[in-house]
Amino acid sequence: MPKVGERRPDLDRADAERRDSIAMEDMLTEAARRLGVTGAQAAVIAGGEPRVAAVGTANAELGIPMDPRTLIQIGSTAKLHTAVLVMTLVDEGLVDLDAPVRRYLPELRLADEEAARSVTPRHLLSMTSGIDNGRYDDDHDDPLGYLSTFADLDMLFAPGDGYSYSNASTVVSGALVARMTGLSWDEALRRRVFEPLGLRDRATLWEELPYHRIAVGHAPDGSVVRPWALARGSGPAGSTLCSTAADLARFGELFLRDGGGVLSPGACAAMQVPQVALPTRRFADEWCLGPYRRDFSGLEVFGHSGTNLGGSSTLLWSPSTGTVVAVVCNTPHAGYPLAAEVAAHVLGSVPEDVEPVTRQTADPGRYEGRYAACDLRYDVTSADGVLTVTLEEAATGRSSPPVALLPLDGDRFLPEVDLSGGRGWDLAFVVEDGSAVRLVSGAFAARRVR
CATH class of the missing domain: 2.40.128.50 (Lipocalin)
Structure with a gap:
């Protein structure tokens, strides 16, 4: 037992966590105010339960305050969920990362027939397929239906010969999941990821939304964005998934826990092996099998980020510090700057880059x-x-x-x-x-x- 006047270690820890949470909320409030963010959440996991902060307003027209369980559309961070789903199929021996996708989806058509025959799941997950990003006017009921729009997509390069971020590639991954599981992408995500991880504050379907508190997107002037849409065909790429910062952080934690019971340790490790270096640097340094890799001034950080009209999100994790950071907000134009400030506050480090010194270009x-x-x-x-x-x-x-x-x-x-x-x-x-x-x-x- 502690001596008289001596504080118990668990109380010291609880006090420290409360102080950290208050500091994070103060920082999030100030950053959101300065950047013009209507409502936001941040969650941090560092060896325990998430520390969560929620600030601002979920719907400015209705005056609904943001709270930690309010769902926000997370945009392209959903691509990381799709990558995990594909890797569960690899774990089960149902998919070979280096086999032609046509083995599983014979109906895949691209403008370049040779590319359509040679693209593999590894190409899809590492953004090296060469398939153009694709159009955003999705009115299809599922990813398999959306595949029909890819037949006239020109290739940007031969599969494996470069890098280009591609929504279309990830829709193909989602269709692969649907074909090999016999489930919709939404149902596969629920059964294979959300339920095993105990994640309840999330939704991908309209019929799920009445059972949650929901945020809507806001424009730079603070007005509500309309329409608020869930386009199911491109769901695997980021059009439908709504989550909270806390559940997003718990999802990200699986990469620090050898797959968290969702993936094998081998598959989890494989997802964090760089596959291609980016020509640019301010988005990411390298792409792995789903996540990107970034150098935060010598600190290795993995993650994904995303934006659509309803919200913005960033999920980061640092293996060396055992820290997960998740930020979501309902003001898309300011989502990435907000996440950058939260990450710098939590990780104590930021990406570095040279700055321009001239306007003149040689050759x-x-x-x-x-x-x-x-x-x-x-x-x-x-x-x-x-x-x-x-x-x-x-x-x-x-x-x-x-x-x-x-x-x-x-x-x-x-x-x-x-x-x-x-x-x-x-x-x-x-x-x-x-x-x-x-x-x-x-x-x-x-x-x-x-």
């Missing part, structure tokens, strides 16, 4: 040209040694004003005006034989067409 001609993806065109030109890019929407033909590209290092540039919706991403060119063959804007690639 700008190697980059000049037109680059195309399914939804955007990039026209890169130069004048007096200054490289500029103009964006054109493929569907409408509307163009942005030219934006100067400020040299960083190698073939990387920082747009003088942010092109990534507040994320602060860089832009890089992939150069072969002295000339660029594609560009990568933050995460998304476009192939050079002239």
Whole structure:
């Protein structure tokens, strides 16, 4: 027993956790106010139960306050859930990471038939399939139905020959899960991930929403975003999953617990092995089998992040410190800056990068040209040694004003005006034989067409 006047260790620990929670809530409140965030949650796991903070408003029109159990759409962080589902199939011997996807989904069609025959699950999970990102106008009931829209998607590169973030790739992964389990992606996620981990504050279906407290998306001016949609066909890529920071952190903890009973230790470890280096650096350094890997000033961090019209999320974990950080908010344009501040507060470290020192580009001609993806065109030109890019929407033909590209290092540039919706991403060119063959804007690639 403790001596008279001596504090019990468990009380000391409880006091410390309360102080940490208060400090995190104060920090989250201040950061959300400064960044114009309507409502947010943060959760941290470091060897115990999550410390959770919730601030602001879930729905500004109704004046509903945010609380720790309010669901927020998490966007593309759902891709990490889909990757885990695929790896459960690998664990069971139902899927071979290096076999052609057509072995399991013979109906997969792409504009390039040779690519369709050679793309593998490993390519899908590591963002090296070469499949374009795909369109966002999804009106399909499931991922298998959404596959039919991929037949006219041009390839950005041959499978395995580069990197490009791709919603379409992850939809293929979701269709693979549905085909091999005989379940919908939603039901497979519930049975194989949520229930084994004891996660209850989550939803992917409209009919689940009445049983939860829900946040809606907010624009930069604080108004409510409409419509609030759940597009099921692209659910595996991030259109439907709603969660809390606490449940997102518990999900992320499986990577620090040898798979948490959902994956084998071997599959869990394999998911955190880098597969490809990114040409850009301000989104991630490398991509693994589902998560990205980032260098936080010497601290190795894995994770995923995502944004859609309803919300934004970031999930990070540090194996060396045993820490998981999850941040969700209902103001998408400020979600990544908010998560960056929370991560810096918790981890005590931030990613570092060089800053531009000139507007002049050496040999700008190697980059000049037109680059195309399914939804955007990039026209890169130069004048007096200054490289500029103009964006054109493929569907409408509307163009942005030219934006100067400020040299960083190698073939990387920082747009003088942010092109990534507040994320602060860089832009890089992939150069072969002295000339660029594609560009990568933050995460998304476009192939050079002239």
